[in-house]
Amino acid sequence: MAHVEAEGGCLCGAIRYRVDGEVVGSAACHCRDCQYVCGGAPSYVFVVAAKSLEITKGKTATYRNEAESGAIRIRHFCPTCGSPLFAEDSAFPDFVSIKAGTLDDPSNYKPGAHFWAKSAPPWHHFDPDTPSFTKGANSEPVKNS
Numbered sequence: 001m002a003h004v005e006a007e008g009g010c011l012c013g014a015i016r017y018r019v020d021g022e023v024v025g026s027a028a029c030h031c032r033d034c035q036y037v038c039g040g041a042p043s044y045v046f047v048v049a050a051k052s053l054e055i056t057k058g059k060t061a062t063y064r065n066e067a068e069s070g071a072i073r074i075r076h077f078c079p080t081c082g083s084p085l086f087a088e089d090s091a092f093p094d095f096v097s098i099k100a101g102t103l104d105d106p107s108n109y110k111p112g113a114h115f116w117a118k119s120a121p122p123w124h125h126f127d128p129d130t131p132s133f134t135k136g137a138n139s140e141p142v143k144n145s
C-alpha cells in the first residue's frame with residue numbers, strides 16, 4: 001500500500017503529529033463506539049505501524065474500553081478541543097489507526113473497506129464500490145443490493 005508522509009493535528013492545534021510510513025490499511029468503522037466518538041459518522045481511519053507516528057506537540061488524553069470485538073482499545077483525543085486523533089487496539093499492538101479527518105490535507109484519503117456495517121444507522125449511505133463487512137476484517141461480507 002501507499003507510503004504516507006504527512007502532518008496533522010486536532011481542531012485547536014494543541015496536538016500536532018507527523019506520520020511517515022507505509023499505510024497497511026484504511027477503513028471506515030461503523031461500530032457504535034466509533035459513532036459516539038465521531039458524533040454520528042463512522043471513524044474514517046488509516047493504519048500505520050506505531051513507530052511511524054510521532055506526536056510533535058502536546059499530549060493526548062486517552063479513553064480505554066473493551067470494544068465489541070473483545071479487544072481493548074485506547075482512544076487518544078485532544079484534552080482541550082476533544083478531537084479524536086488515534087486509537088490503539090490490543091489485538092494489533094504494533095499498529096495505530098489515525099483518524100483521516102485530522103490530517104492537514106485529508107483529500108487524498110479513501111477508505112478501503114467498511115467494517116461493522118451491521119451497526120451503521122439505516123440512514124448511512126454506503127459506497128457500493130467499497131467492500132463492506134458485517135463486523136471486523138474476518139467477518140461476513142455485506143452483499144451490495
Ligand SMILES: [Zn+2]
Pocket residue numbers: 010011012013014015078079080081082083
Ligand atoms: Zn485540540
Ligand SMILES: [Zn+2]
Pocket residue numbers: 029030031032033034035043116
Ligand atoms: Zn469502531
